[in-house]
Amino acid sequence: MWSDTAVELYNLKLTIKELEFKESELTKKLVELSNSETREDEEFAFKRVPTKGSIDYKAIPELKAIDLEQYRKESRVSWRLVRKDKAIEVINS
Secondary structure, eight states: OHHHHHHHHHHHHHHHHHHHHHHHHHHHHHHHHTTTSOEEOSSOEEOOOOOOOOOOGGGOGGGTTSOGGGGOOOOOOOOOOOOSSSOOOOOOO
């Protein structure tokens, strides 16, 4: 039962990686076809949504003397499934 569930989860993760790669490729193609601008038709709107970059707190000299741990949110636990006989290939998008 445990091994069957692990195999099912592993295979699902592989499928998700493949789908994420395909999503990335289709998004790139749609950006190109839209000339990197917001575009829409009768059925879809493909919108360019800019977001600000994150702040690199370690680069702020004034914060080096301040203990930021008191502002840290609660820790969380995550789980990672690793197949022992071969690693999941990571597909960069």
